[in-house]
Amino acid sequence: MPSISDAQNPAQGCWIVPSTSADEVHVQVDGLTMAYGDFVVMRDLNFVVRRGDIFIIMGGSGCGKSTLMRHLIGLKRPAAGKVLIGGASLWETEGEERDALLRRLGVMYQSGALWSSLTLAENIGLPLEQFTDLSAAAIREVAAYKLALVGLAGFEDYYPSEISGGMQKRAGVARAMALDPEILFFDEPSAGLDPVSARRLDDLILELRESLRTTMIVVTHELASLMGIGTNSVYLDVETRTQIALGRPRGLLEGCRDAKVQAFLTRGGQAAPAGPTERANGEAG
Numbered sequence: 001m002p003s004i005s006d007a008q009n010p011a012q013g014c015w016i017v018p019s020t021s022a023d024e025v026h027v028q029v030d031g032l033t034m035a036y037g038d039f040v041v042m043r044d045l046n047f048v049v050r051r052g053d054i055f056i057i058m059g060g061s062g063c064g065k066s067t068l069m070r071h072l073i074g075l076k077r078p079a080a081g082k083v084l085i086g087g088a089s090l091w092e093t094e095g096e097e098r099d100a101l102l103r104r105l106g107v108m109y110q111s112g113a114l115w116s117s118l119t120l121a122e123n124i125g126l127p128l129e130q131f132t133d134l135s136a137a138a139i140r141e142v143a144a145y146k147l148a149l150v151g152l153a154g155f156e157d158y159y160p161s162e163i164s165g166g167m168q169k170r171a172g173v174a175r176a177m178a179l180d181p182e183i184l185f186f187d188e189p190s191a192g193l194d195p196v197s198a199r200r201l202d203d204l205i206l207e208l209r210e211s212l213r214t215t216m217i218v219v220t221h222e223l224a225s226l227m228g229i230g231t232n233s234v235y236l237d238v239e240t241r242t243q244i245a246l247g248r249p250r251g252l253l254e255g256c257r258d259a260k261v262q263a264f265l266t267r268g269g270q271a272a273p274a275g276p277t278e279r280a281n282g283e284a285g
């Protein structure tokens with residue numbers, strides 16, 4: 001059977017992609033062009049997210065990372081091309097079928113916002129109230145379980161303002177997981193966190209993938225995150241308005257000669273940070 005990566009091998013750019021069989025494909029972006037009115041943000045995006053990938057969307061500020069995420073979660077209609085989730089096209093399904101498709105996706109937005117007037121348990125319970133027939137007691141139980149998964153057992157009755165920024169992000173992850181999504185999306189999850197909290201959030205993303213086998217799609221420009229957790233990535237180039245690299249971030253660092261990709265992956269003269277398993281033990285928390 002021809003692999004998807006063979007079919008997509010263009011003449012140039014850095015395409016360091018393992019061959020992928022059709023049943024490994026979780027999300028497929030096919031000839032996607034994204035635009036706001038006449039303004040084309042990116043064109044001809046083609047890539048595959050495999051089941052269990054931690055897929056990183058990377059690129060400079062304003063290149064279209066958040067816009068791409070909006071296309072992947074069905075908030076924005078492509079100007080051209082398709083987004084397929086488990087083989088189903090987001091814009092070719094309607095009604096209940098489309099709702100069911102969207103319910104398989106969990107999202108943590110760039111702003112992260114929890115409702116400040118609701119407790120953590122109530123924040124996480126909200127999507128459950130909306131989309132399930134669970135009783136109030138069952139919803140509370142699920143909320144407590146999700147909070148425990150992100151290391152916030154016992155914080156059910158706290159309000160967002162009573163916990164730290166890192167804990168708020170974790171609670172945002174718990175809310176994104178409320179409906180047991182197959183795919184979790186994160187837009188700049190560690191933005192605004194100190195390095196230790198950011199690293200703990202990266203570790204949480206890894207742990208959740210290990211324990212729940214969820215596919216993760218992460219927008220980030222944090223080098224530590226990309227190198228430590230990414231199993232695959234796409235690089236969006238703001239100048240040419242299309243993707244110019246695909247592959248594991250670490251593989252691109254080692255094998256991609258493109259000057260822009262190299263500059264992005266090594267910017268600030270930072271050495272590639274160690275992956276989580278290589279990090280020293282005994283770090284706080």
Ligand SMILES: Nc1ncnc2c1ncn2[C@@H]1O[C@H](COP(=O)(O)OP(=O)(O)OP(=O)(O)O)[C@@H](O)[C@H]1O
Nearest residue numbers: 036039041059060061062063064065066067068110
């Ligand atoms: N609602 C909108 N209407 C018109 N243009 C928009 C809209 N949202 C974003 N843009 C433009 O589209 C481009 C991509 O924006 P986007 O927010 O997706 O970039 P980004 O890569 O997420 O940036 P950042 O790194 O700052 O988060 C930018 O030029 C932006 O100004």
Ligand SMILES: [Mg+2]
Nearest residue numbers: 065066067110
């Ligand atoms: Mg953004």
